[in-house]
Amino acid sequence: MIRRSLPSPSALSDAIRQMAARHHRRIVAGVGTVLLGTGVTAFGIAPLAPDVGDLPVRQVVEPLSAATQGLLPGSLQAHQDGFVLYRNDTVRRDDNAQSLLQRLGVVDSQAQAFLRGDSLARQLFTGRPGKLVAIETSDRHELQRLTARWLSGGERGFERLVIERTPDGLQSRIEKGELTASSRLASGEIQSSLFASTDAIGLPDPVAVQLAEMFSAHIDFRRDLRRGDRFSLVYEVLEADGEALRSGRILSAEFINAGRAYHSVWFEAPGHKGGYYDFEGQSSLREYLSSPLEFTRVSSGYGMRFHPVHGDRRAHLGVDYAAPTGTPVRTVGDGVVSFSGRQGGYGNVVFVQHRRGHVTVYAHLSRIDVRQGQRLTQGQLVGAVGCTGTCTGPHLHFEFRDNGRHLDPLVALRNSESVPLAQNLRPQFEAVAQAQRQMLDAAATVVRASAE
Template structure:
């Protein structure tokens, strides 16, 4: 298929070059073809409609010559075709490799990207900036006419509201570069899919950004164990905010929209949630009955991981003995952010024997959570933390055979199963004064969810 596409591209390039070199000849050919088409047009008719009954038939032939055809063909021969290509910047990009990937063959543009103070910032900073190049259509790549680059705002205070647009444009006086800070816009989008292999494969099929996938997992964290319970046949639908730059969804971190509503079907169970904010309170997700989905404690301090050792007896890999494992081990890559599962205060942040780098957080009701084997610690003793705050990163310090997080939940000093505590913990409920407003909003969001299921994006499977 790639060979066919390359051959077609070469044929088109050759045809374009021929037109540019012989515009008069091309005009004459077009005129002749259209004239002959006019002569023969009257002789075409479907055979199925021909009546076999003998009739007196008179054939009339008339030459048709469209007016202004020569002038139009002449203008077509002189028309300059432009090509548009899009891509993302990469960490290994240089001015030459970036332009070559965009189909640009222009030494002047390469030199400009290396020397101009504004244009040089295109290749600085984090990769993932969005590119759109406009070039002339010529064999082997054309001269750069315009390059538009969109990336994060230059000011950290505006990362969630603005983006940087750099425009390199060819003028009568040469290439120029302009950098602007432009407000992002919020669009409402939806996606739906059925899991056939993994959750991430399904969300990729639904064209959902990774941060939206993470929010969906957090939203239903106390209903479904996304680390081990997801199976083929499970399905979902979401309505979410998409931050856009000039109409294109942003691809860099920091500018993230929110999931507004979600529906997850796990086996025979259906779970739904809607984002809602009461006046003067922090917004959160509620079931369609107005019960808060956010428990006092999250089920896991890691967004996605696998349980490598549960709350049970196990053979200790270092001590080589059978003993009770009074916590859970969560396998994850080195450096994965670790979040506190509930509001509280840091009781300890430092090193403790086999735990290595460890953080211990005190919660209300005599409860504590323990996060061990961290590669780094991001909080200090005595600091207040809120649910979801990053307190460190996955590591392999202390008695650890590989990168993972050891997580414990204690109630009055005794270890208990963290998953059971999270699912049984308290949640909020809407007051009567705001219920009517919530019900109106939830009906609207539910309707959008159903619409995304009936008319999924692209090739998404319909969720029954």
């Protein structure tokens, strides 16, 4: 066995000092290299900031001073003990006080009783459905305010029902207002049919019908449409307190069918009956509408046919339009009611006398809405489709007579004359046409941009 003695601590310390003195530069360089490498590594893996998920979360609640509370808006000051909920809906056909308030999230037996018992509040559930309703409730779902709007009898008026909670309980009142008109732009492309395309862009049905009628003299919408045809239009919306209650008339429209563009713009001047014209001032409004029904399907045409009731072949001197009972029937042109009542196989029938010896006949009506001697304007309702007189099912029998001679109604309506524009109105028309042309261009541009 070999034994070695270790140097004493003092001797070892002296040896290290001597070596450091002899190799000073090498030792300093080595230590620097080690420290630099460690620093770079630490810099590469150390996060720049602490993880947000690891930070402590603390909730601080402090009461507002009296001076600060005085700066709150009035509505917030009124409801410092809670908050207000806002909801809106429309009145449905089978609604009552309970179903309407339940759908609106109101839990308030007093409000239910008020809507059932108050004479003004009950108007919510009478008349036509679709009334717009907006409510405000407390955070306990108690009714604070209810506002409902609907069209009144006038063309431009509406009624507003207001129910409010007061210190004395719920109170109601009826207010009257005037509708305001605003313009909306729309555009679409034909994929299958016109009405499928208008439905796809959310165009109201009455506006879609107007669009079809405006260009019916140039385009047969059952046969002439092509995939890729385009249309743009500007139309009125009548609003109550910023809420749209119904659509108005089309102000201008463009329809491109098989590469050919057709235009129409509404123009009306004081003392002059309004009408539709193209941008050159030629009238696009015909003397007669293309049909006495908005949505039509001809079930029996003009000429010889097998009579479904009498069982033999005989001349059919008009056109039959199949439609459900109650479908509105309108006069195709301006005129005066020459007969209104029941007449033999026609059942309930209306005769309208037009200018130049023309007469139109509307037969088998379920009801009559006009009286003899009444003056009518184009598109005004005369009654509703029915099955009175000699018929086998609900439909409208329509005739067109020229000085007593029966004509094919489809041909007569299609070939009706246009209404000319007076020369003295040309400057006013040009200004309107230019403005509407710009809006139509904007309508087409907006839709193309959104599609892209």
